[in-house]
Amino acid sequence: MDWNKEYELGIPELDAQHRQLLECLEKLEAAEDEKAGELAVYFVLTQLDAYSRVCFVVEEILMRLFDYPGLAAHAKEHADFAARLIALEQSELRHEVHGETRKFLHDWLAQHIGVSDRRFARFLLDAGAISPD
Numbered sequence: 001m002d003w004n005k006e007y008e009l010g011i012p013e014l015d016a017q018h019r020q021l022l023e024c025l026e027k028l029e030a031a032e033d034e035k036a037g038e039l040a041v042y043f044v045l046t047q048l049d050a051y052s053r054v055c056f057v058v059e060e061i062l063m064r065l066f067d068y069p070g071l072a073a074h075a076k077e078h079a080d081f082a083a084r085l086i087a088l089e090q091s092e093l094r095h096e097v098h099g100e101t102r103k104f105l106h107d108w109l110a111q112h113i114g115v116s117d118r119r120f121a122r123f124l125l126d127a128g129a130i131s132p133d
């Protein structure tokens, strides 16, 4: 899953953070393709965990600052993702994963960045809260 214009929101800080998330997914796909083993996949997931937490906190602070009406639903998406990611990390360590990690991350990131984060970015830009890229 390469970075492309589909994921560009026009807010440099958010775009930079989303690039990091997508780079983690690329690393995970490479580790799986190279059959690098569950531990290598686990390390990438822990990195994704750290990057995504920072990304989510930044977004949610901006939502509070600018009274984004979709905050509760958006924050729930973040919380659900964080919980699922931890479950997947545990599964990787127990060798129980059968390709579901890759599919889940790909689908979630595409949907969340492409739809939910785009909606929030449009709100910030329309409100004049942040200068576009």
Ligand SMILES: [Fe+2]
Pocket (backbone or CB within 6 Å): 056, 059, 074, 078, 112, 116, 117
């Ligand atoms: Fe988000």
